[in-house]
Amino acid sequence: MTNEICKKPSIAIVDPNTLAVLGLTHLLQSVMPVIEIDAYASFAELEANHPERYFHYFADMRIVLAHMAFFQTMRHKTIVLANSAVDDASALGSFHTICTNQPEKQLLRSILMLEQHAHANGRNLPPVAHVHNDNASLLSSREIEVMSLVVKGYINKEIADQLNLSLPTIVSHRKNLMSKLGLRSVSALTIYAVMHGYVDVNDIRTLSL
Missing domain, CATH: 1.10.10.10 (Winged helix-like DNA-binding domain superfamily/Winged helix DNA-binding domain)
Structure with a gap:
């Protein structure tokens, strides 16, 4: 197995809200423990750290709108973090969106649904070296x-x-x-x-x- 295959898939969270990032990191690691998560407070920080290497971007809606040229090319990798289900729906219609302003149980359900349907219960994630239970x-x-x-x-x-x-x-x-x-x-x-x-x-x- 090559070193590339052995690497864990990485996800970037791009959001200036530190508390929101901590909560989302906890939920994502619960749902997908095989991933590594990096957090950035701004697009500039993401851009300075080889953004092409990430399997997904969980990005604040304002950051996506401000840097639409980048995220449009990466929309299959991008999950927009919106404050409500209707925020800028017309501009973000082509993106997967998760409403962060909801109870933790519902947010967990949204993340589980995303993983289940987009990743086929993890089968669409990159191969990684890990110990099965x-x-x-x-x-x-x-x-x-x-x-x-x-x-x-x-x-x-x-x-x-x-x-x-x-x-x-x-x-x-x-x-x-x-x-x-x-x-x-x-x-x-x-x-x-x-x-x-x-x-x-x-x-x-x-x-x-």
């Missing part, structure tokens, strides 16, 4: 069923009724699958299930954080 192969078919229903937003009693199992059995399955996957929260389980193609993000009733 072999524990996933140890999940039983029943544990996968339980995981799917948990991620979709069903509570234990509803899952027990759907699978015709006792409540203690469901609780036991939940503990076992979380232990096997090394996860500690429903949000982490949700990200895992969507990223690995077990659940479609559109089938999730609520996102837990």
Whole structure:
């Protein structure tokens, strides 16, 4: 494997809002842990750091509008960070857009949908050298069923009724699958299930954080 293939894909966030950058970085690393993220407060900083090497740009809408010539040529790589869903819709119609002024759960859903549909659950990302979680192969078919229903937003009693199992059995399955996957929260389980193609993000009733 060449050094180029071994490199992690890199994403650039171009936004002067430091708090927004920190929050987006956290969410992106949760959804796509194989990526590296660089943050820039201005287009000038991005331009000075070989921007062509990035797999994606998450760029503030004002920066995209001010440097449209560059981002138009890179629009397949560009995700515009807008303050609302209708901001400059006519000018940004050809770009993927994420509204950052929304609850964290909805922002996570938007990022998961982008990854799921644009990257085919990670299959369209560049090849990288990373360690797969072999524990996933140890999940039983029943544990996968339980995981799917948990991620979709069903509570234990509803899952027990759907699978015709006792409540203690469901609780036991939940503990076992979380232990096997090394996860500690429903949000982490949700990200895992969507990223690995077990659940479609559109089938999730609520996102837990």
